[in-house]
Amino acid sequence: MPELPEVETVLRGLNQLTRNQKITGGDVLLERAIAYPFSSFEFISGIKGNAIATWHRRGKYLLAELSSERDGGTGGQGDFLENNSSFSPFGFASRTPGATTEGTSATHWLLNALNPRTALDSPSPPLPLSPSPISFLGVHLRMTGQLLWVHRDEPLHKHTRVRLFFGSEQELRFVDQRTFGKMWWVPPGVAVESIITGLQKLAIEPFSLEFTVEYLISKLQNRRRPIKTALLDQSVVAGLGNIYADEALFLSGIRPETLCIDLKTEQIERLRSHIIQVLETSIAAGGTTFSNFLNIKGVNGNYGGVAWVYNRAGEPCRICGTAIERIRLGGRSSHFCIQCQR
Ligand SMILES: [Zn+2]
Numbered sequence: 001m002p003e004l005p006e007v008e009t010v011l012r013g014l015n016q017l018t019r020n021q022k023i024t025g026g027d028v029l030l031e032r033a034i035a036y037p038f039s040s041f042e043f044i045s046g047i048k049g050n051a052i053a054t055w056h057r058r059g060k061y062l063l064a065e066l067s068s069e070r071d072g073g074t075g076g077q078g079d080f081l082e083n084n085s086s087f088s089p090f091g092f093a094s095r096t097p098g099a100t101t102e103g104t105s106a107t108h109w110l111l112n113a114l115n116p117r118t119a120l121d122s123p124s125p126p127l128p129l130s131p132s133p134i135s136f137l138g139v140h141l142r143m144t145g146q147l148l149w150v151h152r153d154e155p156l157h158k159h160t161r162v163r164l165f166f167g168s169e170q171e172l173r174f175v176d177q178r179t180f181g182k183m184w185w186v187p188p189g190v191a192v193e194s195i196i197t198g199l200q201k202l203a204i205e206p207f208s209l210e211f212t213v214e215y216l217i218s219k220l221q222n223r224r225r226p227i228k229t230a231l232l233d234q235s236v237v238a239g240l241g242n243i244y245a246d247e248a249l250f251l252s253g254i255r256p257e258t259l260c261i262d263l264k265t266e267q268i269e270r271l272r273s274h275i276i277q278v279l280e281t282s283i284a285a286g287g288t289t290f291s292n293f294l295n296i297k298g299v300n301g302n303y304g305g306v307a308w309v310y311n312r313a314g315e316p317c318r319i320c321g322t323a324i325e326r327i328r329l330g331g332r333s334s335h336f337c338i339q340c341q342r
Pocket of ligand 1: 318319320321322337338339340341
């Protein structure tokens with residue numbers, strides 16, 4: 001399942017390759033892939049003729065602001081577009097060699113189209129949630145969804161569910177083997193979270209300014225549950241999955257079964273900074289689990305093969321050599337070093 005770094009990687013690829021490109025049409029191959037409106041005809045009619053202004057990520061939702069300027073162009077409709085006009089240092093659709101032509105596979109654009117250093121310096125802008133004159137295209141990849149930016153001549157993968165056609169012979173394909181993924185069109189003048197209701201329940205983002213030590217203490221103090229379980233609870237911090245929770249706990253020297261109530265302030269401080277660090281490391285590597293995810297093994301990858309503890313039960317700790325332990329907590333595997341984590 002794509003985790004936050006993978007979705008962030010997809011977001012940054014989309015912002016480099018699809019911005020200012022006009023949607024000229026589409027084809028829905030699986031009706032239930034469209035969550036709203038209730039007919040795919042309305043969905044295609046809604047987005048057709050709009051240009052992609054910019055993409056946002058909220059939790060694991062991807063949301064494109066659509067510019068109704070019918071000729072695409074440079075946007076300029078409202079504050080959001082103007083605020084973001086300097087987002088891409090590469091300018092229009094960054095012509096990364098091999099990324100947009102000659103049927104290059106989506107894996108290549110996902111992994112190669114990004115300059116990680118620049119990407120980290122350019123966080124996506126905040127998502128406007130109140131009703132706005134702008135319409136939105138929403139996507140959630142769920143278990144197996146992928147967004148592929150390909151030339152129109154690229155042979156159709158059998159799990160292709162939705163095709164969005166753009167000028168310049170390119171198209172955005174939504175490929176989804178398990179079919180849990182969804183797309184939405186949010187009409188202008190409607191609050192995004194009233195259509196994509198899952199947005200209402202999300203906690204704050206790990207990269208946001210609100211993710212402070214004080215915030216984390218307020219969420220954890222006096223709680224009698226294991227810290228690992230708390231980290232996987234999406235109402236504490238949005239988007240943190242099993243791999244990154246295990247890795248952040250290792251780097252912080254905290255055992256996964258430690259009760260939140262027993263954590264000291266300095267442990268919570270370490271934990272906060274290591275949560276951010278492991279996510280940034282993965283994003284800089286291009287969303288490492290996503291590349292394994294493409295192998296359809298049904299499990300997450302191992303953090304690019306360089307995990308400290310995740311999925312390494314029985315192997316020697318990279319710091320002290322002690323065999324990594326695995327326990328079950330809240331129905332999930334947790335991996336840790338009994339020497340390095342107390
Ligand atoms: Zn160790």
